[in-house]
Amino acid sequence: MSERTNPITPSGFSALRAEYERLFADERPKVVEIVSWAAGNGDRSENGDYIYGRQRLREIDRKLGRLSKQMKFAKVIDPAHQDDRSRVYFGATVTLADEDDNQRSVTIVGDDEADATSNRIGWNSPLARALRGSQIGDLRTVQLPGGPKEWEIVGIDYPSPA
Known part of the structure; x- marks a missing residue:
C-alpha cells in the first residue's frame, strides 16, 4: 500500500476500527494464551499447538499492522x-x-x-x-x-x- 491519503466513508472506517479492536482485544490474547500453554508442555519442535499458534500469531500481527497503516492514511469523508x-x-x-x-x-x-x-x-x-x-x-x-x-x-x- 502506498503511503498516500486514502478516502474512506465513516462506515468503512468504523469497520476497519472494529476489525482492529476485535483482533487486538479478543483474538490475539486467546492465541497468546494457547501458545504460552503449549510452550509449557515441553518439546516445541513437535508441538502442533505451539507451531500453529505461533503462525496464527504472526498472521494476526501482520493484519493488525496492515489495518493500522490503513487507518493512519485514511481520510474520512462523509x-x-x-x-x-x-x-x-x-x-x-x-x-x-x-x-x-x-x-x-x-x-x-x-x-x-x-x-x-x-x-x-x-x-x-x-x-x-x-x-x-x-x-x-x-x-x-x-x-x-x-x-x-x-x-x-x-x-x-x-x-x-x-
Whole structure:
C-alpha cells in the first residue's frame, strides 16, 4: 500500500476500527494464551499447538499492522455533506447506461471498502476515475480488458445528511 491519503466513508472506517479492536482485544490474547500453554508442555519442535499458534500469531500481527497503516492514511469523508451534488465525487451513487441502454448503479467508496458484489467500486478503479467530476448526460469511456466501453451518466445520488 502506498503511503498516500486514502478516502474512506465513516462506515468503512468504523469497520476497519472494529476489525482492529476485535483482533487486538479478543483474538490475539486467546492465541497468546494457547501458545504460552503449549510452550509449557515441553518439546516445541513437535508441538502442533505451539507451531500453529505461533503462525496464527504472526498472521494476526501482520493484519493488525496492515489495518493500522490503513487507518493512519485514511481520510474520512462523509458523502452526505457533499456540497456539489450535480457532479460525481467520492460517495456518489451513479446510475449508468451503456450503448444497449442496460443500466447499472455503482457507489464510489474508498479502495479499502470496495465490494463488487454490492456494486461498491474503489475510488481509484478505472471506472471511478473515469466518472470523477462528470454530471448527468456526460459520456465516459472506460478501458476494460475486453476493450473500451462507453457509459452515459443518467443519475447521481448522495446519501442524505443525518
